[in-house]
Amino acid sequence: xxxxxxxxxxxxxxxxxxxxxxxxxxxxxxxxxxxxxxxxxxxxxxxxxxxxxxxxxxxxxxxxxxxxxxxxxxxxxxxxxxxxxxxxxxxxxxxxxxxxxxxxxxxxxxxxxxxxxxxxxxxxxxxxxxxxxxxxxxxxxxxxxxxxxxxxxxxxxxxxxxxxxxxxxxxxxxxxxxxxxxxxxxxxxxxxxxxxxxxxxxxxxxxxxxxxxxxxxxxxxxxxxxxxxxxxxxxxxxxxxxxxxxxxxxxxxxxxxxxxxxxxxxxxxxxxxxxxxxxxxxxxxxxxxxxxxxxxxxxxxxxxxxxxxxxxxxxxxxxxxxxxxxxxxxxxxxxxxxxxxxxxxxxxxxxxxxxxxxxxxxxxxxxxxxxxxxxxxxxxxxxxxxxxxxxxxxxxxxxxxxxxxxxxxxxxxxxxxxxxxxxxxxxxxxxxxxxxxxxxxxxxxxxxxxxxxxxxxxxxxxxxxxxxxxxxxxxxxxxxxxxxxxxxxxxxxxxx
Numbered sequence: 001x002x003x004x005x006x007x008x009x010x011x012x013x014x015x016x017x018x019x020x021x022x023x024x025x026x027x028x029x030x031x032x033x034x035x036x037x038x039x040x041x042x043x044x045x046x047x048x049x050x051x052x053x054x055x056x057x058x059x060x061x062x063x064x065x066x067x068x069x070x071x072x073x074x075x076x077x078x079x080x081x082x083x084x085x086x087x088x089x090x091x092x093x094x095x096x097x098x099x100x101x102x103x104x105x106x107x108x109x110x111x112x113x114x115x116x117x118x119x120x121x122x123x124x125x126x127x128x129x130x131x132x133x134x135x136x137x138x139x140x141x142x143x144x145x146x147x148x149x150x151x152x153x154x155x156x157x158x159x160x161x162x163x164x165x166x167x168x169x170x171x172x173x174x175x176x177x178x179x180x181x182x183x184x185x186x187x188x189x190x191x192x193x194x195x196x197x198x199x200x201x202x203x204x205x206x207x208x209x210x211x212x213x214x215x216x217x218x219x220x221x222x223x224x225x226x227x228x229x230x231x232x233x234x235x236x237x238x239x240x241x242x243x244x245x246x247x248x249x250x251x252x253x254x255x256x257x258x259x260x261x262x263x264x265x266x267x268x269x270x271x272x273x274x275x276x277x278x279x280x281x282x283x284x285x286x287x288x289x290x291x292x293x294x295x296x297x298x299x300x301x302x303x304x305x306x307x308x309x310x311x312x313x314x315x316x317x318x319x320x321x322x323x324x325x326x327x328x329x330x331x332x333x334x335x336x337x338x339x340x341x342x343x344x345x346x347x348x349x350x351x352x353x354x355x356x357x358x359x360x361x362x363x364x365x366x367x368x369x370x371x372x373x374x375x376x377x378x379x380x381x382x383x384x385x386x387x388x389x390x391x392x393x394x395x396x397x398x399x400x401x402x403x404x405x406x407x408x409x410x411x412x413x414x415x416x417x418x419x420x421x422x423x424x425x426x427x428x429x430x431x432x433x434x435x436x437x438x439x440x441x442x443x444x445x446x447x448x449x450x451x452x453x454x455x456x457x458x459x460x461x462x463x464x465x466x467x468x469x470x471x472x473x474x475x476x477x478x479x480x481x482x483x484x485x486x487x488x489x490x491x492x493x494x495x496x
Contacts (some may be wrong), residue, residue: 015444016369041355041490045144052406054144057151065170073200077171079205080161080177084154087184091121093191093207094325097199097236098215098249100377101318104310104354108322110192113329114139115348116340121183121191123176123204128356128371128487135179137186141423150182159216170195176203190329191493200238211328212240212268213247213321216314217255218376230254237262243329246270247277249321269334271296276333277324284388291349293320295340296333303342308351311358312384319349356486360385361493365466366391366476367459371483373400378480382416382429385478392474396420398440399455399485402431409481410443417478421450421467424456425485455485456492 003224044437045051065071081088094109096102103124110122127133132141135150142150154177162168169177176196183191193203193209214236217229233255240246240262248259263270271277280302288309295301308319327333327340351398356371358381366389372381385394396417400406413420422437424430433453440449450465452458459479466475479489 011313041128042132042141042144044130050144050148053148057148061131061151061171061174064168064174071167071170074201074203074206076161076165076167077173077176077203077206079164080154080157080173080178082170083157083160083183084177088180088191088207089214090184091188091191092329093193093209094211094213094329095193095195095204095207095209095239096213096215097202097239098213099218099232099374100380101215101249101314101321102194103188104315104357105213105318105322105325106192106194107354108349108352109213109325110136111352112322112326112340112345112348113190115344115351116326116330116391118189119186121179121186121188122194123179123183123191125196126483128483129490134175135182137182137188142182146182147169147178150178150185153185154178154181173203177325187371195236195239198232199236200240201235202238205239208241209239210241210244211325212244213249213325214239214251214259215249215318215321216376217251218374228254230258233258240266240268242266242268244268245334247273247321247325247328249273249317254282258386271328271333273317273320273324273326277320277327279320282313282316289316289388291316291319293323293374296324296327297337297339298333301337301339303339303345303480306346309350309352310354311388312380313387314380314384315354315357318448319352356483356490358388361490365463367463367493368476368478369486370478370480371484371486372480373404373409375412378409378412381478381480382412386416389476390474391476393418393466393476395465395475395477397423397455397458397462397479397485397489398432398436398475398481399423399425399458400431400436400481401429401484403429406431406436407439407443410440413478413480414443417444417448419448419450420444421452421458421465423452423455423461423485425455425482427484430482430484455488459489459492475482 048091050466055422096106106124108121110120112417113120122136125134132147135142158169158174195204204272217233229252233452237259246268248270274476277296278294283290291306291308293303293306356369359369361367372378394416420440422433422440424433437449437451450461452461462477466477
């Protein structure tokens with residue numbers, strides 16, 4: 001299996017760091033038990049010809065500007081959508097920005113809308129394992145065949161746009177065009193759109209969404225978006241459009257002020273978590289949590305006994321935001337009072353999944369994956385795993401990107417990790433295991449840090465540490481630090 005792991009690394013080093021399509025087979029780790037069922041992350045196509053065609057499309061897309069290279073302009077996107085016939089206008093959208101929680105919130109919104117018999121399209125990024133995850137119809141990633149077909153359909157128009165612009169369309173711009181076209185072709189009743197980065201100049205921001213959602217804002221991508229929550233909020237507030245309804249999660253005061261000022265300027269209606277809606281009750285339950293949520297309908301408009309099969313207080317808040325967004329989409333709180341059918345809401349939330357977010361992928365010992373990659377996300381993850389899992393000892397496996405606040409990430413995890421195994425994923429943007437170890441030693445102390453540059457070796461080392469002594473029979477492993485690290489670990493542990 002070591003040769004196979006080397007093949008993963010060789011393949012991944014040629015790909016864009018934020019968009020790596022993990023295509024490895026799994027490695028059987030010692031004492032591995034059966035993984036939980038119901039995985040919704042697609043594997044590579046079984047048909048060799050389809051797999052070959054999908055790889056060709058991926059390589060063409062990855063040959064464009066990477067997602068991490070930004071140009072503050074919507075000119076190329078507008079030109080592409082113009083020649084495509086403005087597919088983004090064929091359906092209403094719910095637009096989501098923020099720093100953390102966007103994808104989980106998008107999945108919840110999508111599930112709620114689907115439960116009310118609306119056909120949905122969901123566009124999220126980055127992906128955990130397969131590029132096709134980014135474009136979903138009716139809650140399911142589109143097939144490899146449909147992904148290829150969609151690309152081939154818009155390719156002539158992409159090339160036409162390239163020829164008319166100073167710079168070619170970027171990877172993210174081309175993929176966004178694919179998503180909007182796929183949703184119009186389906187057709188969908190409503191699209192749930194997550195921004196790639198920021199808001200105002202994000203490629204997705206060519207829609208006039210009647211509902212804008214802002215998840216918690218914290219410091220991330222500071223080199224591109226700003227050094228304070230308020231500066232970042234200026235960019236993210238760009239998705240708030242004229243006369244829209246804004247669902248605003250709990251925010252730093254300065255960020256909230258920016259959002260409210262923008263809303264006033266475009267005559268948007270704002271619903272604030274903790275005031276107009278929110279979580280009014282939460283209890284830990286087997287496999288997740290039991291919630292009471294207050295909606296936008298006013299009065300005693302509460303949704304009781306809502307089971308959410310996700311861990312952490314942050315997911316409860318994401319659920320409140322998602323519910324408010326769907327209520328707003330149906331006009332509750334602005335056009336009329338009342339509430340959504342509670343049984344439908346309960347059924348929807350009970351079926352929510354969010355791969356790579358405090359996700360249990362094996363037992364004995366328990367291994368949990370979480371894609372936290374900035375300090376705020378790490379703090380939420382640390383609180384969630386402490387609350388939901390009764391680990392007597394927790395071993396961390398961390399592989400991070402070099403452009404993140406790695407020290408802040410490690411400091412957030414320091415109180416809950418007995419030991420940390422530092423590693424690196426197979427993308428060029430990954431911080432080297434040695435550089436990560438140097439910071440980890442300063443945070444944890446030399447005796448608590450293990451260095452394993454290969455992720456498969458790091459997982460093996462962490463499992464060994466978790467099983468080392470009988471007194472630690474309740475030990476667990478948390479793999480975190482990057483979406484890419486989580487995606488690779490997920491495959492190595494037999495998922496996908």
